[in-house]
Amino acid sequence: MIGGWLGLLLASAFFLAVPAAAQDVVLLDGKPIISEADLADWSGAQGCYGEGALTSRRAAFMRLTEAALADAAMRSYGGPDITDADVAKDADRIDKETQAPDILACIKSSLGPEYRRVFVRPSYTESRLRLFLMKDAKVQAGERKKVTDAAAQAKGKGGLEAAAKALGLHYSSATFSLTPSTSGFRPDLPPAEYQAEFIKKNLEPLQAGAFSPEPIETDYTFQTVRLLRHDEKGWLFETAVARKLGQEEWFKSLPRFKLEIRDSDLHDWVLSIKGNPRLSAVDIQTGASR
Template sequence: MMLWLLLCAPVWSAERDAVVAKLDGVAVVTEGELADWQAAQACYGEGALTSRNAGLMRLLEAAIAEKALKDTGASKFTQAEVEAEAARIDRETRAPDILACIKNGLKGERYLKAFVKPTLVESKLRSYLMQDVGVQAGSRKKVEDAIRKARQGSLQKAAKQYGLVYSSMTYSLEATTGSALPWSPYEKEFIEQHLKKLKAGELGKAAIESDYDFRAVRLLKTDGKKWFFESAYALKLDQVEWLKGMPKMKLEILDEGLRGWVKGIKGNPRLVATEVQ
């Protein structure tokens, strides 16, 4: 019944076009888009978040990230990109019934705007923060500086000097009994890619990059089954710190009730980029 009401309740054109929120003077959320988001979420069934508050925050988070990526030149979010994302969702969905429900309720551009584009924005933001050389230059440099310092000395001391997280670790090629932590295939992969090439006491020449950090390693010893090594890493710059470094966006909430709610929110990583009006 709730789904039927959300999909079929008449929302007149003037009401749909009514602006709920603006970023730097540009409308980013309308009543129609809120209603469409609620309708899409209702397809997930009982317990799904379908409130106006939840819808506003989800659409605002996407709008803030989209504007930040556009302002930095990271992405233009062309119509072709949005349509390609829609095609990807069609191919890879694990919930075809839910997707069909959403598509049946939201046709064409409404479906792309309320469901597909926010998904694309999140994917673009994640990829940009993980992979952009410029964004992550500071974190990489700290590890590279520590490697240069540790070539003739202690990695632990170099880690402390450059603000890295230091630890000593043991990885195995396969699961072993008596280990304090469960074995992961990642250990074998890390050994093959980064530790087998090192001699005991040797420090890796370059920073090792993962999706989440940059790392320096020094092999301490190995018996051919276990590799004992020390490590120092710097986390990659996250979205909060990245957004803090950008000019503040002016966020206007035209709905008085929603404005008061948004102003009371603490700790949302996207809202740090805004000044709520």
């Protein structure tokens, strides 16, 4: 009995001896990712933006947790492993490109040696995630395949419109011209410069009735085009477009992470949040220090 009480007292003494700032608040798959100090540091630095800045613990929690989830998700998928060198390079970029040097100096002064980890890294991680989702062939393989399948099906019976509908793609047709329209503004058509570039790159190489040999990729879409006719009016074509897989769909496709929150207010608040793409990828657990 004495041993049991002694063990309890020693354990209590240990937790009391740990400074509050050093206590871990959030763990991801058992690994500490956010401490009390991180929350306080981030909130304090946000005060540099002045009146109206988001300085709450909840805002700090969400910003740092979302970045940590993005980092872990990319690594688990075989994506980029963000290094200290990457973060240092982005810090240099911020120094060169900032249009608010006074605010940046305040943030650096507030965070001190934690500036890169608490301020730069989360921002850089978000940028890498956006680029990764847009450009990674493995992530976007399914959406790209829908476009190639639509072209293949359209070469049989039913045409491109029917194939697009069957695959959940957007179908449309348009006439692009190398000469600007003289009939006034056409909100249904892109600017003349875009039309000319699209024609030269994607339509001029085609014979009437032919499809683009490969899906045409933009930052946000894949599409296949079929040239229907080329005459004095321009290039008439039809197209089937697939939107690239977005953040919400991608996170839902991943194995779930375990998010442990050792703060009752933050834990209960997070449970009430609906529609956050990152939180859809986690199982939220009750932390030991609630």
